[in-house]
Amino acid sequence: DQQVKQNSPSLSVQEGRISILNCDYTNSMFDYFLWYKKYPAEGPTFLISISSIKDKNEDGRFTVFLNKSAKHLSLHIVPSQPGDSAVYFCAASEYGNKLVFGAGTILRVKS
Amino acid sequence: SQTIHQWPATLVQPVGSPLSLECTVEGTSNPNLYWYRQAAGRGLQLLFYSVGIGQISSEVPQNLSASRPQDRQFILSSKKLLLSDSGFYLCAWSQYFSYNEQFFGPGTRLTVL
Numbered sequence: 001d002q003q004v005k006q007n008s009p010s011l012s013v014q015e016g017r018i019s020i021l022n023c024d025y026t027n028s029m030f031d032y033f034l035w036y037k038k039y040p041a042e043g044p045t046f047l048i049s050i051s052s053i054k055d056k057n058e059d060g061r062f063t064v065f066l067n068k069s070a071k072h073l074s075l076h077i078v079p080s081q082p083g084d085s086a087v088y089f090c091a092a093s094e095y096g097n098k099l100v101f102g103a104g105t106i107l108r109v110k111s
Numbered sequence: 112s113q114t115i116h117q118w119p120a121t122l123v124q125p126v127g128s129p130l131s132l133e134c135t136v137e138g139t140s141n142p143n144l145y146w147y148r149q150a151a152g153r154g155l156q157l158l159f160y161s162v163g164i165g166q167i168s169s170e171v172p173q174n175l176s177a178s179r180p181q182d183r184q185f186i187l188s189s190k191k192l193l194l195s196d197s198g199f200y201l202c203a204w205s206q207y208f209s210y211n212e213q214f215f216g217p218g219t220r221l222t223v224l
Contacts, residue, residue, distance in 0.1 A: 034212065043203070045215070101154045
């Protein structure tokens, strides 16, 4: 039972344009959400997070949006850069419990 | 600052051989520690986590075991590897009071032949 789903295995975007990565979840008790970025043969690195009391969180070029009624969150990267090419994992937790990860989306930014 | 080490970086082992992967964390005390596996084309699957020395919780039944002999040391083991144990193994830590923001090591690529 996949509680966190990233339905797009891959996404290709032109440099300078917006990248939008999507994530859906089924557990309405999740109250904290994170995005991780992973390069090949490396461990994931934390990118940005959002608490369920917010609907938006920004950090430079990265913005995460949370729609609790739709159980959906998205990561926007503007403008996209070639160095953003990586696998992006969405993760969620319930009241500080263990993280549940999605399967990941491969982002390719073309120059 | 905190750092997390994993070794070896890559490992090729025959079926039926034993396994020992080690993870150590520096710069923090009493961290929560985690072992994940990323199989080809799949997400991160939590295998084990530990909230203290000697305390191990297993998330999925499998051919692997974990131990935490010291506060900042986490070991993943197997007595006899299976082909299906191949994958990318990641160790991670978080502050003892939170599972949320986890910090990952560089990973070990295990190939079982």
